[in-house]
Amino acid sequence: MSRILMVVSAADSLELADGTLHPTGVWAEELVVAHKALKASGAAITIASPGGKKSTVDPGSLNPDIVGNEEKVEEFKQYIGEIADELETPNSLGSVNVAEFDAVVLPGGHGPMADLATDAQLGALLVAADQSGKIIAPFCHGPAGLLSATAPDGSFAFAGRELTVFTDEEELAGGTGEKTPWLVATTLAERGAIVKAGPAWSSYVVRDGNLISGQNPQSSEAVAAAVVSALTE
Helix, strand or coil: CCEEEEECCCCCEEECCCCCEEECCECHHHHHHHHHHHHHCCCEEEEEEHHHCCCCECHHHHCHHHHCCHHHHHHHHHHHHHCHHHHHCCEEHHHCCHHHCCEEEECCCCHHHHCHHHCHHHHHHHHHHHHCCCEEEEECCHHHHHHHCECCCCCECCCCCEEECCCHHHHHHHCCHHHCCCCHHHHHHHCCCEEECCCCCCCCEEEECCEEEECCHHHHHHHHHHHHHHHCC
16 A cells, blocks of 8 residues: 655745735645545555644635636535544644655645745655655645755755646736745746646646656646556556
């Protein structure tokens, strides 16, 4: 049985460029679709967050007007209810032994921009996971968490690696727009990552060795499938 660590944000707001707070958290579709698919594959999933703090689901990701499908929203709510205890009391990143897991999965929502991107414990965990060749799979805004990873020589641990992430185009058109405090795709590229992009709002996955990344919520299922496939190689 594969053992998967799912790292989720514990942030419930993101400070925008104008100083206002934007309600956020983990994006429901990404959490639900990935968790459900990985569990269906037979994997054992452990959820962890900074400090073991409660993970909040982004309210916008449960808004039918944003999601565009009321039935989907009800499905998300039902599944979130089923794993509510895991989200209420996640494991603390500081207590996690990454050697006990086969893969680290990081769903998005804007939450990772507020906490995971600068979390030193996550950074150390990701460096250890990468050095041991474990699957690392962030998607949508999840790759913001990669920015926490600093190599022993002080460089960005994922510099020179190919990946994808919620694009600047998607952020400006359908994310937090012109008030976005910083653009994840641009920042990763500036740190040395090789950022790839597919068509906006379409499923797109990039694999570079043990690093599997997805561009947006629409990529959730494909990322989970790629992780399952990689774990059976």
